[in-house]
Amino acid sequence: MLMFLVLLIFGQNGLISTVYTNYKEDLGNGFDLEHFQTFDKIVEELKELANENTTDNKVFEKSLISLGETFEGREIYAFKFIRKNDNENKRKTMVIECGAHAREWVSVSTCVYIITRIARSSNTANTVSKYDWVLIPVLNPDGYVYTWKNSTTRMWRKNRSFTEEQMKIYLEQKDDVCIGVDINRNFDSNWGGPGAPKTPCFTMYAGPKPFSENESKALVNFLTDNKDEVIAYISLHTFGQKWMTPFGHSKEKPTNLNEMERVALLSVEAIKKVSGLVYTVGSSHDIMYPNSGSSVDWASKTLSIPYTYLVEMVPKNATLEVGFMAEPELMMENCKTIWIGLQAMASHLKNDS
Numbered sequence: 001m002l003m004f005l006v007l008l009i010f011g012q013n014g015l016i017s018t019v020y021t022n023y024k025e026d027l028g029n030g031f032d033l034e035h036f037q038t039f040d041k042i043v044e045e046l047k048e049l050a051n052e053n054t055t056d057n058k059v060f061e062k063s064l065i066s067l068g069e070t071f072e073g074r075e076i077y078a079f080k081f082i083r084k085n086d087n088e089n090k091r092k093t094m095v096i097e098c099g100a101h102a103r104e105w106v107s108v109s110t111c112v113y114i115i116t117r118i119a120r121s122s123n124t125a126n127t128v129s130k131y132d133w134v135l136i137p138v139l140n141p142d143g144y145v146y147t148w149k150n151s152t153t154r155m156w157r158k159n160r161s162f163t164e165e166q167m168k169i170y171l172e173q174k175d176d177v178c179i180g181v182d183i184n185r186n187f188d189s190n191w192g193g194p195g196a197p198k199t200p201c202f203t204m205y206a207g208p209k210p211f212s213e214n215e216s217k218a219l220v221n222f223l224t225d226n227k228d229e230v231i232a233y234i235s236l237h238t239f240g241q242k243w244m245t246p247f248g249h250s251k252e253k254p255t256n257l258n259e260m261e262r263v264a265l266l267s268v269e270a271i272k273k274v275s276g277l278v279y280t281v282g283s284s285h286d287i288m289y290p291n292s293g294s295s296v297d298w299a300s301k302t303l304s305i306p307y308t309y310l311v312e313m314v315p316k317n318a319t320l321e322v323g324f325m326a327e328p329e330l331m332m333e334n335c336k337t338i339w340i341g342l343q344a345m346a347s348h349l350k351n352d353s
Contacts, residue, residue: 033113033335035328036105039074039138039145042112046079046137049119059083059129062119067136068218071161074141076218079115081133092231092351093132096342097219097295100184102143102156103324104238106313106331111137111236113335114342127347131231134222139215140183155324157203158182159215165208166200173201181207184235185293186216189301190249193292206293216295223299231349232307233299236338239323240288240312241279243268243341246300248284248291248310254300260307263348270344275337277314284310307349313338 031037031045050064060081067076083091098104098111115135118128138144142160146153158180162170170178178201185196188210192198196206211217223230243264246254254260261281268279280287284294300308314334315323326334 031116033109033116034332036109036331037112038148039141042108042137043075043077045112046077046115049115050079052119060118060133067222068214070140070142070214071159072142072145074145076136076139076141076215078134078136078222079119081118083129083132091132091229092130092349093134093226093229094342094346095134095136095223095226095230095233096236097136097139097234098236099136099138099140099144100215100235100295101182101237102140102147102158103154105144105147105324106238106326106334107236108138108144109331110313110335110338111135113332114339117339127343131346132229136219139219143180155320156180158205159213161213163208169200175201177201177203181205181213183213183215184237184295185291186211186213187220187293187295187298189247189294189298190292193249194290195248196292204291210293219295220298223303223305227303227305230303230305231351232309232345233296233305234307234309234311234342234345235294235296236311236313238313238326239315239318241277241314241316242284242287242310242312243279243281244284244288244296244310244312245281246283246297246308248288248294248297250290251283251285253283256306259350260309263307263345264309266348267341267345271337271341274340275333277337278316279311279341288312307345311338 046064050062061084063080065078067078069075096111099108140159143156143158146160147156160180162179182204185204185206191210192206196204198206207213211220245260264281268281271277271279284291296308296310299305314330
């Protein structure tokens, strides 16, 4: 089936509906990929995928690891696909992170879809098998669980941590937004700068200090420990249809901007060919809004990971409620098109970057 995906990327658009209608049959096994799922159900599925017999997958060994625990004691999981019989000295890894912002359910579902797509495919495309893959489906488990509590919590963005000072402010103001930290403003890259307030009662609160949060520390530790192998780090979010390069705090650009833009343009072109969706390429500062302390900026500036992208997925234009509460049908189409874009990216990376 992945062979057909490669053909589609190179222009045979007429087959797209045929390939899509077969996805459910290929990936089923009881877990409903076509609807949003709770954290507990996702974890159950990840464990099942990790424990399934791997003899059908001739390319990867798979495993589920914990990167750490959240404030409320939940595991932050990463799913690893490691190529069999590969030279350890030549390994390169694609890292895909999802669910940093709790309300972005489409992001979480996209990572789960890609994990399932790779794990249950007996014929893995060459563009995928060039690399090891690590996917972090829910970077913010506490926040994600909170969005499932009831209709009033569905639009929650931050995690659920708090300091004594935060709790004091919360009790004084009686405002739930005073709890938690925006994980994607908590990295030590222009921390507390534009778009990353240091006051708790904001949805984009940067935290009391850089890396104050268990989630940001878990991601940082993993990327740092594997910095020599990580060739690309992509953070998937919703919404706006933007495929963005660093940086967010200013108009400053990374030294390898031209190469990052080249690959980004090829990725979004692959998506456009099979779906008609148009993604804009540019820096997050220039085409979205000023933002500081993001994981992508930190990974680019501190670790010099060659390809780092912040991707805002579907829809392109919508109110906050519509954008973050997308219908399952839109979510599923997004999963398929983003996977095509990521495969296109994998096929065009320069290993010597």
